[in-house]
Amino acid sequence: MAKITASVYTSHVPAIGAALDSGKAGEPYWQKVFSGYDYSKKWNKDNIPDVVFLIYNDHANAFSLSLIPTFALGTAESFPIADEGWGARPVPVVKGHPELASHIAQSLIQDDFDITIANELPVDHGLTVPMSLMFGEVDEWPCYVIPLHVNVVQYPVPSGARCFAMGKAIRRAVESFDQDLNVHIWGTGGMSHQLQGARAGLINEKWDNDFLDELIAEPEKLSKKPHLEYVEEAGSEGIELVMWLMARGAMNLEKEPIVKHRFYHVPASNTAVGHLILEDGI
Incomplete structure (x- = not known):
C-alpha cells in the first residue's frame, strides 16, 4: 500500500521566488533565509518521495472572487505555472x-469531506516557492505532485479542526491505495503576517514559535485554536497556518514525530519564515 512517511511545513512567500528567479539568493538579506533550507535540500535528495501531496492556497490565479472552493484537489496529469501578473x-x-x-x-x-475536483489547475507561488526551496533549481521536478488548494483568502475559511480532521482522512485515503508509493505531505503558508490595514507588517515571533512547539507536540490541542486568535496574534494572513494542521493530521498521531529540521527567520519581505521537517515516529 501507499504510505505517508514524512511531512514538510514551510512559508510560501512570493518574494522568495522573485529572489531566486532574479539571482538574488546570495545577497546578504536573502542568504539568511535560504540558509535555513540547506539541510532540507540534502534531506530531500536522500529521501525523494514518489509523490508529494502539497497543501497550499491559490492567490486569485486559478480561482477568482466569483468562484472560491473551500477545498480543490488537483487530479490532472500536469499543472501549468500561473502568470501572476509579471509572467510565469x-x-x-x-x-x-x-x-x-x-x-x-x-x-x-x-x-464525508466535500471537495472540488480540479481537472485543470494552474498553480502559483503558493505551490512553486515551496518546491523551489526544497528541490532547488531543476530541469524537472523529481517526483509527482498532488496539489490541494485550501481557501484561506476569502471568508468564511475552514477551521483548524476541520483541516486537522481532513489530514487524518487523507492518511486513510493514501493507505488504502494499492500501489507501493512513498508519499510526503506538505503544509505551506504563513507564518505571522498582515499585508494591509493599520497592522500591515505585523510579525509575532513568540506566537509563531509557540505554534511550532504545539504543532510538533500537541497538534490535537492546536487544532482547536479559534480563528480569532490567528487574526489577533498572527495577522490577517496568519490564518494560512491551518494548512499546516492538515499536513500534521496526516502523520502518525500515535507516536511522537521525529523532528529532522526546524528553522525560523524574520524577516523575509514582510513576513516571518517558518519551516519544519517531521518524519513518522518509530
Missing part, C-alpha cells in the same frame, strides 16, 4: 499523479 515563474511544469489523486478524491468524498 521559470520553473518546470508540475507533474500530477491522476490515479492516486482520483483515489484520494473518492475516499475523501465517501468520508
Whole structure:
C-alpha cells in the first residue's frame, strides 16, 4: 500500500521566488533565509518521495472572487505555472499523479469531506516557492505532485479542526491505495503576517514559535485554536497556518514525530519564515 512517511511545513512567500528567479539568493538579506533550507535540500535528495501531496492556497490565479472552493484537489496529469501578473515563474511544469489523486478524491468524498475536483489547475507561488526551496533549481521536478488548494483568502475559511480532521482522512485515503508509493505531505503558508490595514507588517515571533512547539507536540490541542486568535496574534494572513494542521493530521498521531529540521527567520519581505521537517515516529 501507499504510505505517508514524512511531512514538510514551510512559508510560501512570493518574494522568495522573485529572489531566486532574479539571482538574488546570495545577497546578504536573502542568504539568511535560504540558509535555513540547506539541510532540507540534502534531506530531500536522500529521501525523494514518489509523490508529494502539497497543501497550499491559490492567490486569485486559478480561482477568482466569483468562484472560491473551500477545498480543490488537483487530479490532472500536469499543472501549468500561473502568470501572476509579471509572467510565469521559470520553473518546470508540475507533474500530477491522476490515479492516486482520483483515489484520494473518492475516499475523501465517501468520508464525508466535500471537495472540488480540479481537472485543470494552474498553480502559483503558493505551490512553486515551496518546491523551489526544497528541490532547488531543476530541469524537472523529481517526483509527482498532488496539489490541494485550501481557501484561506476569502471568508468564511475552514477551521483548524476541520483541516486537522481532513489530514487524518487523507492518511486513510493514501493507505488504502494499492500501489507501493512513498508519499510526503506538505503544509505551506504563513507564518505571522498582515499585508494591509493599520497592522500591515505585523510579525509575532513568540506566537509563531509557540505554534511550532504545539504543532510538533500537541497538534490535537492546536487544532482547536479559534480563528480569532490567528487574526489577533498572527495577522490577517496568519490564518494560512491551518494548512499546516492538515499536513500534521496526516502523520502518525500515535507516536511522537521525529523532528529532522526546524528553522525560523524574520524577516523575509514582510513576513516571518517558518519551516519544519517531521518524519513518522518509530
